[in-house]
Amino acid sequence: MKNRYRDPLLIQKVTQKIHQVTESLDRTVRLMEVCGTHTHSIFHFGIRDLLPEKVELISGPGCPVCVTPMEFIDQAILLSRQPDVIITTFGDLMRVPGKRGSLLQAKAEGADVEILYSPLDSLKLARENPEKLVVFLGVGFETTIPLSALAIQQAEVEGIRNFKILNAHKIVPPALRALTTQDIRLDGFILPGHVSAIIGLKPYHFLAEEFGMPGVVAGFEPLEILLGILKILEQLSEGRAEIENVYRRVVCSEGNRRAVEMINKYFVLTESEWRGLGMIPDSGLMLKDEWKDFDLLTQENLDAVKAVQEEMEQLSEYSSQNMDGPCICGLILTGRKIPLDCPSFDKVCTPESPLGACMVSAEGTCAAYYRYRGRGGRFHVR
Numbered sequence: 369m370k371n372r373y374r375d376p377l378l379i380q381k382v383t384q385k386i387h388q389v390t391e392s393l394d395r396t397v398r399l400m401e402v403c404g405t406h407t408h409s410i411f412h413f414g415i416r417d418l419l420p421e422k423v424e425l426i427s428g429p430g431c432p433v434c435v436t437p438m439e440f441i442d443q444a445i446l447l448s449r450q451p452d453v454i455i456t457t458f459g460d461l462m463r464v465p466g467k468r469g470s471l472l473q474a475k476a477e478g479a480d481v482e483i484l485y486s487p488l489d490s491l492k493l494a495r496e497n498p499e500k501l502v503v504f505l506g507v508g509f510e511t512t513i514p515l516s517a518l519a520i521q522q523a524e525v526e527g528i529r530n531f532k533i534l535n536a537h538k539i540v541p542p543a544l545r546a547l548t549t550q551d552i553r554l555d556g557f558i559l560p561g562h563v564s565a566i567i568g569l570k571p572y573h574f575l576a577e578e579f580g581m582p583g584v585v586a587g588f589e590p591l592e593i594l595l596g597i598l599k600i601l602e603q604l605s606e607g608r609a610e611i612e613n614v615y616r617r618v619v620c621s622e623g624n625r626r627a628v629e630m631i632n633k634y635f636v637l638t639e640s641e642w643r644g645l646g647m648i649p650d651s652g653l654m655l656k657d658e659w660k661d662f663d664l665l666t667q668e669n670l671d672a673v674k675a676v677q678e679e680m681e682q683l684s685e686y687s688s689q690n691m692d693g694p695c696i697c698g699l700i701l702t703g704r705k706i707p708l709d710c711p712s713f714d715k716v717c718t719p720e721s722p723l724g725a726c727m728v729s730a731e732g733t734c735a736a737y738y739r740y741r742g743r744g745g746r747f748h749v750r
């Protein structure tokens with residue numbers, strides 16, 4: 369069956385419209401695609417090549433793996449080396465370098481680290497290994513947080529107490545506020561499709577209302593991304609700023625109420641550190657007091673936690689802002705640099721031997737530039 373979202377004629381029509389509207393703009397516009405999946409689609413379908421020179425696409429902090437600070441990786445690695453601990457994680461996190469290697473290296477050295485597809489698999493391990501402490505690395509945005517909530521709910525129902533979360537869950541809108549208020553020139557956001565399917569449109573309204581910043585929720589097919597870009601350009605051309613949705617087949621303006629209720633039942637907002645953006649108020653989620661039993665770091669009576677906290681103190685000179693060494697992921701995640709600006713790109717840093725999270729993660733910007741290098745795609749350098 370023909371995929372209308374890849375129909376060359378429709379794509380051509382929208383592209384022409386984009387060129388027409390851009391002519392009415394007297395400046396270069398910089399649009400940020402927040403989500404890593406958008407970044408990959410943009411490369412995969414050669415979308416940059418279709419756009420006028422005056423439209424720049426900037427990749428944003430839309431991959432939870434990439435924005436997770438190195439401190440979290442260090443904690444996970446230290447934990448994995450404790451006796452009777454099983455670390456469970458999504459695969460992307462395995463190769464992210466911490467200060468003392470990666471989880472993959474820890475596993476090769478004998479640590480018990482399991483890759484899984486859902487926190488519910490982690491719960492299954494906890495059920496099957498009652499003598500072990502099973503720790504789920506809770507990294508993810510609004511799309512994955514309801515699954516963590518579900519695992520806690522299930523653990524509570526079954527009375528499973530050896531299941532804990534090392535929590536680094538983050539929510540996206542406060543990061544957009546941080547980007548909008550920092551010294552980064554942006555003219556609009558291509559808003560993430562999956563996150564928006566959960567939260568709907570309302571949490572983005574501040575962008576338009578407080579900052580006059582247009583934002584359009586877009587899907588991941590080429591026609592959808594181009595439509596998203598067109599809608600932002602039309603707003604800029606007409607001097608409007610609104611939050612629009614061109615991904616109605618998946619995202620409704622109210623979002624997924626049940627998923628949001630699940631999140632709110634178990635978690636409460638807290639500040640959270642983002643690689644590249646620093647500490648952002650109300651951008652993280654911590655477990656509510658009544659569910660603290662499942663929050664690993666509050667279990668100070670556990671030997672594994674005590675040991676990790678002591679070792680983390682020894683690493684206390686570490687700051688996630690400047691511990692990336694030759695890696696400039698932080699600048700890339702905020703659109704200040706592109707991977708080609710990084711002296712390590714495609715030299716010492718490749719997906720096989722990554723120096724930073726942006727090259728590890730399937731959704732990372734450096735991985736996208738690496739994968740599609742030499743295959744078209746106009747790279748904007750400021």
Ligand code: SF4
Nearest residue numbers: 431432433729730731
């Ligand atoms: S790489 Fe993609 S799927 Fe994996 S954590 Fe990042 S955004 Fe999610």
Ligand code: SF4
Nearest residue numbers: 695696710717724734
């Ligand atoms: S190319 Fe590698 S070292 Fe450079 S910013 Fe990207 S991940 Fe970091």
